[in-house]
Amino acid sequence: MSVSDQGATVWLTGLPSAGKTTIAYALAERLRAEGHRVEVLDGDEIREFLSAGLGFSREDRHTNVQRIGFVAELLASNGVKALVPVIAPFADSREAVAKRHAAAGTPYLEVHVATPVEVCSERDVKGLYAKQAAGEISGLTGVDDPYEAPEAPDLRIESHHRTVHQSAAELYALLDQRGLV
Numbered sequence: 001m002s003v004s005d006q007g008a009t010v011w012l013t014g015l016p017s018a019g020k021t022t023i024a025y026a027l028a029e030r031l032r033a034e035g036h037r038v039e040v041l042d043g044d045e046i047r048e049f050l051s052a053g054l055g056f057s058r059e060d061r062h063t064n065v066q067r068i069g070f071v072a073e074l075l076a077s078n079g080v081k082a083l084v085p086v087i088a089p090f091a092d093s094r095e096a097v098a099k100r101h102a103a104a105g106t107p108y109l110e111v112h113v114a115t116p117v118e119v120c121s122e123r124d125v126k127g128l129y130a131k132q133a134a135g136e137i138s139g140l141t142g143v144d145d146p147y148e149a150p151e152a153p154d155l156r157i158e159s160h161h162r163t164v165h166q167s168a169a170e171l172y173a174l175l176d177q178r179g180l181v
């Protein structure tokens with residue numbers, strides 16, 4: 001089987017606990033098994049190193065997203081599938097990343113993991129929704145901080161109506177359609 005060595009950035013945007021990370025790693029596993037070069041730029045890891053010291057103000061989130069977009073484009077322009085499960089709550093930040101890719105001629109896909117906040121707060125993988133409700137934290141995306149949902153993403157995944165496997169398969173099908181696998 002011939003494997004495309006065309007790089008691309010796949011940005012998975014959505015609320016905390018929407019399923020971004022889970023879907024990114026499921027897709028990564030499948031792509032790696034097929035012989036693709038893949039990197040997952042996990043938001044939590046990035047915040048420990050590349051974006052150490054940044055918080056969750058609008059400005060810091062924008063800086064975080066631009067840094068990640070820069071690295072993703074570098075990887076993608078060198079034949080890597082860069083999978084980015086990062087909230088990126090502001091449309092103008094995402095737009096800037098998309099433009100950077102377009103200017104370099106690097107494929108960029110925006111995927112909205114569109115899980116409703118009620119489902120995310122039920123999942124509450126990291127306990128953040130409970131902490132916000134208890135008044136221990138504030139500025140939680142989708143609750144008391146903005147999330148600007150993409151108006152025209154390349155794909156919208158309704159994870160609350162899908163299994164993890166189905167979600168990853170939908171995303172794989174998009175890459176296939178675009179000639180990226």
Ligand SMILES: Nc1ncnc2c1ncn2[C@@H]1O[C@H](COP(=O)(O)OS(=O)(=O)O)[C@@H](OP(=O)(O)O)[C@H]1O
Pocket residue numbers: 015016017020021043044047056060061062064065085086087088089126128138139140141145
């Ligand atoms: N206030 C607040 N709002 C949103 N998220 C918060 C917050 N505090 C901590 N966290 C945790 O940090 C992860 C978000 O980091 P990101 O780099 O993905 O976000 S951003 O694009 O810079 O907004 C995010 O990870 P995910 O749950 O994987 O989305 C959260 O677990």
Ligand SMILES: Nc1ncnc2c1ncn2[C@@H]1O[C@H](COP(=O)(O)OP(=O)(O)O)[C@@H](O)[C@H]1O
Pocket residue numbers: 014015016017018019020021022023085123125158159160162163164165167
């Ligand atoms: N169809 C689905 N796609 C992705 N995750 C799902 C799905 N259904 C249930 N989940 C669960 O939702 C949770 C999502 O957590 P996570 O991937 O860490 O979210 P995020 O990275 O968006 O914060 C995981 O526990 C995952 O198993």
